[in-house]
Amino acid sequence: MSFKTLDDIGDVTGKAVLVREDLNVPMADGRVTDDTRLRATVATLTELADKGAKVLVLAHFGRPKGQPSEEFSLKKLADPLAHVLGRPVSYIDWEGDKAAVAALAPGSIAVLENTRFFGGEEKNDPAVIERFASLGDFYVNDAFSAAHRAHASTEGLARVLPAFAGRAMEAELKALEKALGAPERPVAAVVGGAKVSTKLDVLKHLVSKVDHLIIGGGMANTFLAARGVDVGKSLCEHDLKATAEEILDNADKAGCTVHLPYDVVVSKEFAANPPSLRTCNVHEVAADEMILDVGPQAVEALGDVLKTCRTLVWNGPMGAFEMEPFDAATVALARTAAALSKEGSLISVAGGGDTVAALNHAGVAGDFSYISTAGGAFLEWMEGKELPGVAALG
Numbered sequence: 001m002s003f004k005t006l007d008d009i010g011d012v013t014g015k016a017v018l019v020r021e022d023l024n025v026p027m028a029d030g031r032v033t034d035d036t037r038l039r040a041t042v043a044t045l046t047e048l049a050d051k052g053a054k055v056l057v058l059a060h061f062g063r064p065k066g067q068p069s070e071e072f073s074l075k076k077l078a079d080p081l082a083h084v085l086g087r088p089v090s091y092i093d094w095e096g097d098k099a100a101v102a103a104l105a106p107g108s109i110a111v112l113e114n115t116r117f118f119g120g121e122e123k124n125d126p127a128v129i130e131r132f133a134s135l136g137d138f139y140v141n142d143a144f145s146a147a148h149r150a151h152a153s154t155e156g157l158a159r160v161l162p163a164f165a166g167r168a169m170e171a172e173l174k175a176l177e178k179a180l181g182a183p184e185r186p187v188a189a190v191v192g193g194a195k196v197s198t199k200l201d202v203l204k205h206l207v208s209k210v211d212h213l214i215i216g217g218g219m220a221n222t223f224l225a226a227r228g229v230d231v232g233k234s235l236c237e238h239d240l241k242a243t244a245e246e247i248l249d250n251a252d253k254a255g256c257t258v259h260l261p262y263d264v265v266v267s268k269e270f271a272a273n274p275p276s277l278r279t280c281n282v283h284e285v286a287a288d289e290m291i292l293d294v295g296p297q298a299v300e301a302l303g304d305v306l307k308t309c310r311t312l313v314w315n316g317p318m319g320a321f322e323m324e325p326f327d328a329a330t331v332a333l334a335r336t337a338a339a340l341s342k343e344g345s346l347i348s349v350a351g352g353g354d355t356v357a358a359l360n361h362a363g364v365a366g367d368f369s370y371i372s373t374a375g376g377a378f379l380e381w382m383e384g385k386e387l388p389g390v391a392a393l394g
């Protein structure tokens with residue numbers, strides 16, 4: 001994987017640089033409720049502005065499906081972005097954009113209107129690519145989270161303008177390369193979450209890549225069922241038992257050790273601190289019980305596995321972590337991984353919406369080597385897919 005970075009961009013003084021960012025932030029009552037994505041833009045936008053470029057931020061917001069509207073306008077993000085950047089940010093709409101860009105002072109930053117106000121954006125339409133390209137001299141892609149889509153602003157532009165990875169994109173690609181591209185071995189993967197069906201391709205890809213595959217969460221139940229365990233009322237995709245078996249066989253052939261829980265935390269109701277809570281061996285789950293977390297003995301053994309590893313990729317919580325005490329396995333294993341990362345013996349990369357929430361809940365997100373907030377793009381990367389927005393930078 002080779003790509004150019006801002007180190008290669010050369011003199012940008014007075015040049016217009018189109019920078020694809022992810023400004024798709026959650027909002028409530030006109031306020032940004034989580035500015036993580038805005039903070040991720042700071043390194044690239046300030047570096048280019050400081051180099052004297054006219055910085056033009058390209059991004060989508062929501063799903064306007066080619067229809068301009070107030071609701072999906074990026075105008076409302078100019079001020080929050082300015083606040084995060086600590087410098088002024090202007091807004092440019094799709095009428096009169098050419099003149100507005102020409103009038104910008106070198107070193108200034110402007111947000112262009114929602115790229116998805118053009119229906120051709122999501123179709124990677126050459127006319128839309130040209131429309132965007134006519135505004136800039138260079139293209140910088142800083143939005144890994146949008147790189148799994150071949151859209152005009154994420155892929156098309158990279159083919160018509162000199163293209164570079166922004167600093168956030170660069171950091172993400174380097175971290176992912178270290179985790180699965182050319183990792184230090186042994187490598188462990190933790191895959192959890194609710195269902196096998198949403199992560200089949202992830203599991204299939206990982207068995208050929210990692211030395212230890214740790215399966216937790218609801219999806220472990222399907223694997224346990226495939227091995228003949230009666231999982232009672234647990235969330236379980238019985239129709240995928242054959243697929244689970246196939247994955248276990250492939251792991252065997254590839255020399256990948258699969259770790260399934262042997263003790264579990266169960267209850268009769270899906271609720272926090274239920275009266276029927278108990279811990280038992282996987283073979284002792286009653287017909288009216290459901291497995292909601294990995295048990296403490298298994299967690300301890302998994303911690304010992306991590307101690308023998310140099311690299312860890314993690315997607316998906318080990319249990320129904322939103323309800324106590326079913327967060328215990330996720331929290332304990334996350335703390336072990338964090339401690340190993342902190343002492344320098346483990347490179348740890350984690351991603352996924354609920355995974356990031358769970359690691360924050362465990363208070364250890366900051367100790368992981370890298371946390372990806374990319375969601376869909378992170379999962380496609382875990383599936384071993386080539387992301388079009390990344391490929392176009394090569």
Ligand code: ADP
Pocket residue numbers: 192193194195198216217218219235291292293315316317318319320321322351352353354355356
């Ligand atoms: P991510 O967003 O990190 O990719 P997922 O969306 O795949 O993760 O999975 C997270 C969900 O899985 C959580 O809502 C969690 O409650 C659920 N989950 C984990 N273990 C279980 C279980 N044993 N039974 C039911 N749901 C579970």
Ligand code: MG
Pocket residue numbers: 352353354
């Ligand atoms: Mg999720």
